[in-house]
Amino acid sequence: MKTNKLLLGKSFLRTCITYFILCSLLVFVINAALNALISLRLDNAFPSLGNMLQYSDALEQDDFASIPMRRFRGCAYMVFDADSRVLYASDNEFKEHFHADDLWLINEYDSDLYYSVQEMADMPREGYYYIALHRYDHENSEADFLDYCIIDEDYRIIEGDLFPWREQLSEREFELLQGSYQRQWEISKAVYYTVSGEERTLAFVCPRFTEAAYLKALESANRLALLSLPIILVVILLLAVLFSRKIRRAILPLHKAIIAYGAGRRVEVNLDALPIEFRQVTDSFTHLLDRLEQVSAEKQAANAEKQRVLADLSHDLKTPLTVIQGYAQALADGVVPPDKRQQYLQTICRKASDSTVLMNTLFDYVRLDHPDYVLQAETADLCEFCKSYLAEKYPEIESRSFALSLGLPDTPVMAAFDPRLLRRLLENLTSNALQYNPAGTTLFFGLADTPDTIRLTIADDGVGIPPELADTLFEPFVTSNRARTSGGGTGLGMAIVKKVAELHGGSIRLVQPPHSGWHTEFELTLPRPAAPNHPT
Numbered sequence: 001m002k003t004n005k006l007l008l009g010k011s012f013l014r015t016c017i018t019y020f021i022l023c024s025l026l027v028f029v030i031n032a033a034l035n036a037l038i039s040l041r042l043d044n045a046f047p048s049l050g051n052m053l054q055y056s057d058a059l060e061q062d063d064f065a066s067i068p069m070r071r072f073r074g075c076a077y078m079v080f081d082a083d084s085r086v087l088y089a090s091d092n093e094f095k096e097h098f099h100a101d102d103l104w105l106i107n108e109y110d111s112d113l114y115y116s117v118q119e120m121a122d123m124p125r126e127g128y129y130y131i132a133l134h135r136y137d138h139e140n141s142e143a144d145f146l147d148y149c150i151i152d153e154d155y156r157i158i159e160g161d162l163f164p165w166r167e168q169l170s171e172r173e174f175e176l177l178q179g180s181y182q183r184q185w186e187i188s189k190a191v192y193y194t195v196s197g198e199e200r201t202l203a204f205v206c207p208r209f210t211e212a213a214y215l216k217a218l219e220s221a222n223r224l225a226l227l228s229l230p231i232i233l234v235v236i237l238l239l240a241v242l243f244s245r246k247i248r249r250a251i252l253p254l255h256k257a258i259i260a261y262g263a264g265r266r267v268e269v270n271l272d273a274l275p276i277e278f279r280q281v282t283d284s285f286t287h288l289l290d291r292l293e294q295v296s297a298e299k300q301a302a303n304a305e306k307q308r309v310l311a312d313l314s315h316d317l318k319t320p321l322t323v324i325q326g327y328a329q330a331l332a333d334g335v336v337p338p339d340k341r342q343q344y345l346q347t348i349c350r351k352a353s354d355s356t357v358l359m360n361t362l363f364d365y366v367r368l369d370h371p372d373y374v375l376q377a378e379t380a381d382l383c384e385f386c387k388s389y390l391a392e393k394y395p396e397i398e399s400r401s402f403a404l405s406l407g408l409p410d411t412p413v414m415a416a417f418d419p420r421l422l423r424r425l426l427e428n429l430t431s432n433a434l435q436y437n438p439a440g441t442t443l444f445f446g447l448a449d450t451p452d453t454i455r456l457t458i459a460d461d462g463v464g465i466p467p468e469l470a471d472t473l474f475e476p477f478v479t480s481n482r483a484r485t486s487g488g489g490t491g492l493g494m495a496i497v498k499k500v501a502e503l504h505g506g507s508i509r510l511v512q513p514p515h516s517g518w519h520t521e522f523e524l525t526l527p528r529p530a531a532p533n534h535p536t
Contacts (some may be wrong), residue, residue, distance in 0.1 A: 187205045438462065451528075
């Protein structure tokens with residue numbers, strides 16, 4: 001089905017097949033034409049009486065002028081009637097030297113009777129020839145012997161009854177018996193009848209077929225054959241140019257779409273105008289454009305969010321600084337009553353502390369996000385570390401009326417971690433739970449040591465996190481009005497948690513839905529430390 005679609009629809013495959021067939025046909029036609037021309041040249045180089053008889057219609061009507069002698073270069077012919085009169089001669093010299101009395105010595109074309117001449121090697125002296133007359137039997141495909149004679153070097157007949165009325169042949173007659181005329185041409189004859197039934201005899205002479213003449217004609221034909229190479233190359237080049245233009249026109253809609261997008265405009269590509277093979281590329285290009293537009297929109301949204309968060313940060317920093325500046329100025333101007341001075345000083349200290357927390361949180365995130373940051377990891381008991389942290393945190397947990405539930409094993413769980421960063425991770429998660437849940441909430445810490453990983457679970461049964469905020473929970477600059485965060489309202493608390501987990505080669509996720517009994521559940525996954533190599 002797919003192959004049929006490629007062949008029947010608009011496709012490069014069909015175009016390639018079409019151009020291949022067209023190129024093959026053109027090459028075949030060129031070769032056929034050149035072969036025919038070469039064959040014609042070879043025929044013209046060595047014409048025969050058979051070629052002359054191809055114009056039988058003209059001969060039978062005595063229309064000798066219509067026979068193209070340009071095809072019979074170097075040849076000549078004469079036509080005699082039944083009374084041995086010359087009706088036509090193509091060459092005056094041939095007419096002067098050849099007569100009707102010579103016709104009986106010439107072998108007749110396509111006749112059963114023919115003469116053969118052989119030099120006799122077993123005679124007492126050289127120059128004796130054996131002349132025989134044969135009749136070809138078509139039924140048996142054999143030549144029947146009829147009569148013979150033997151002549152000496154002076155062409156005297158010394159034996160045989162082949163020519164009983166002659167005692168000696170002339171040199172010219174002996175030459176004609178061998179089918180030769182004046183040593184330069186071959187000679188033959190044919191008897192035919194006109195349309196009115198009159199007998200005609202055609203005597204035809206043509207250049208002798210020699211090896212040198214054949215090689216010369218073959219060399220000329222080969223030069224002609226070499227012409228086919230540039231002709232075929234020109235045809236292939238022309239078809240290649242046409243094929244290239246066809247390809248460029250076929251993918252022009254996609255090209256225009258790419259150029260338009262580079263200029264900041266989006267142009268939809270008409271798939272029906274493209275070859276089938278490029279439709280998948282076009283789909284990928286369209287999906288890429290969609291993705292780029294989506295990324296651009298997300299980037300613009302992120303930039304807008306960062307601008308908003310930076311504005312909030314500026315406001316959060318400006319507010320305590322304004323208070324600090326105002327209170328310090330009041331103290332410096334001496335306008336603060338003595339009983340209010342301590343309160344002013346405490347407010348200045350608290351606002352300064354808030355500003356410090358905001359700045360430290362932002363600094364920590366930037367520092368952790370730097371590619372050159374190096375983790376200060378050490379291998380220790382993670383279970384003991386969690387217990388130590390919770391022991392320090394327990395007074396705050398208890399003061400907020402929270403309950404603590406533990407799922408920590410009694411055996412050591414060895415892990416490679418940076419104590420300071422891991423404490424920051426635990427602090428961010430625990431502080432979020434304490435800040436955004438009501439009194440009476442149970443906070444859970446659990447640790448599981450599996451063959452592949454170490455999993456630390458921090459959960460609570462408080463108000464939970466809305467599902468629509470789960471996807472952006474760990475993104476930077478997500479502020480407290482969108483998700484539960486820590487770090488003084490910078491929106492970087494959970495982003496720092498994620499970065500700390502990744503720096504340890506692990507990950508953290510919000511379990512959705514949380515396990516039974518919990519409304520919020522985080523799972524930190526850490527890799528197991530590599531086993532030490534002991535020397536053998």
